[in-house]
Amino acid sequence: MKPRLFSTLGILRHENPLGLPRSGAPPTMPRMQRGLPEKRSIRDVRKVIAVSSAKGGVGKSTISVNLALAFAQKGLRAGVLDTDIFGPSIPTLLNLSGEPRLSSNNQLIPLSNYGLKSMSMGYLISESSPVVWRGLMVMRALQQLLHEVDWGGLDILVLDLPPGTGDVQLTITQQIKLDGSIIISTPQALSVKDSVKGINMFKKVDVPILGMVQNMSLFQCSNCGHEEHVFGTDGVKRTCEELGIKFLGDVPLHPRICADADVGKPTVVAEPDSTRAGRFREIADEVATLIDL
Template sequence: MKTRLFSTLRVLQHENPLGLPRTGTIPRMQRGLPERRRIQHVRKVIAISSAKGGVGKSTIAVNLALSFARSGLRAGILDTDIFGPSIPTLLNLSGEPRLSANNQLVPLENYGVKSMSMGFLVDDAAPVVWRGLMVMKALQQLLHEVEWGALDVLVLDLPPGTGDTQLTITQQIELDGTVIISTPQDIALKDAVKGINMFKKMNIPLLGMVQNMSLFTCPHCQNSTHIFGSHAGVMHTCEEYGIDFLGDIPLHASICDDADRGKPTVVAEPDSDRAAAFMAVAGQVGKNAGLFDST
């Protein structure tokens, strides 16, 4: 029987839920708040957050990482959603990561982007039935025990909400900024504002907001409709909170189809208007984060 990195026995090992071999070089958590650390050999770390599910955050995150790679940067993406990882599907990747000589996880790679996800360590249909302590320990290992090599930018795809995962990341990692994703309707914007206030409270730079799925253009009659009401909801929020509006991603069937088949729009349709929208957002994010200053 094939040996997995993840096993029932290792689930019971609270200090090491992913079952990585111990080298004695990984610092343990101390009492009180942990000290923020850089991820080794990664120049910029950018978190993508929505504080609400269903607004297309993971699709945008992976297209931004691919846009950075298309711009000539060494890019990676870390899926920090322990319970519902999306990156393996979006990047058409599967299988277990191997261990490096330093007993760290080696990222999988596709389309020129390195990636790591809980989805590589468990079967597709297997639920991760863990309490908070196990989740936090696993997240710490994904943050600190992956051998990325030299990267210009690492994109963190955050799960929805403003809870344990977000706090662990903001307290342990030196983030160079965060991007907030929202659709224009009020119910999404209310949660987005909670995310804005959380990152401000944690002193994390806000690089701006992206408005997703605001405009639908019918492929048959070519008429355009703002299906979520006001097309300027995110722009108004940016003005109110003094942050940059990074761009607008349209609602288009091919963006969803591209994601479902594991070939995101920036790769599947590089010359399309949709890909251009992702590239424009990535350019603005990179500018605000100082990514292009010394590359």
């Protein structure tokens, strides 16, 4: 089976995946500009927030989707943009697939589920196909995801950033007008130390830090009720106190959150009356207040 391609906007050609001319000569590089580019708004979007972690495996994408769905349940027109080009998670989390259609003005039309609009590189390539691109191609794809999607009017767009503090994060924070950022970390010292790098990155590029979320904070045995702090205790809370950052809340380590994500029906939708779903809604309420939404 041939992989589906980002052919709708010409990001690459199947027979020439690195965008090289037929002669094999290197592609023409854009002229370098001095200084930082002017930050732009995302068209038809009132508020944009970035959800970030400097370390992978802390549940950032799961929290991004549940927060976006919590915004939608508040009656807001909400969307989520998966900016992880190499490892997109949003299609799985929202149980969506298929290549997006184009609007009359040649913009990608987001895919929707549970009242939430979404866009991801995962909709534009086949699930089993790796994205084997160099930096220039990645940046071109990112620019199209940021500026060539027809959101149709949103109150809030959640950007699910890839782990780390590399090119994608810097491009977004330097070029997009962000209303704030949320840092996700487990209580573990190793995770918290990496999250501080993400905090410092946002400070350097003048992006407001709305606060931190402590994920996988507490495990409670479903049989005996015993509570266990698997990844340590209150590491994120202590960091917030030390750095003067708002602590947005805890999300427990619960097997249902993982199971809900795996079947593409996030906890806020699958178990809306559960305590854990309530945690996501509380964080969403706090964020909405902080950005005047």
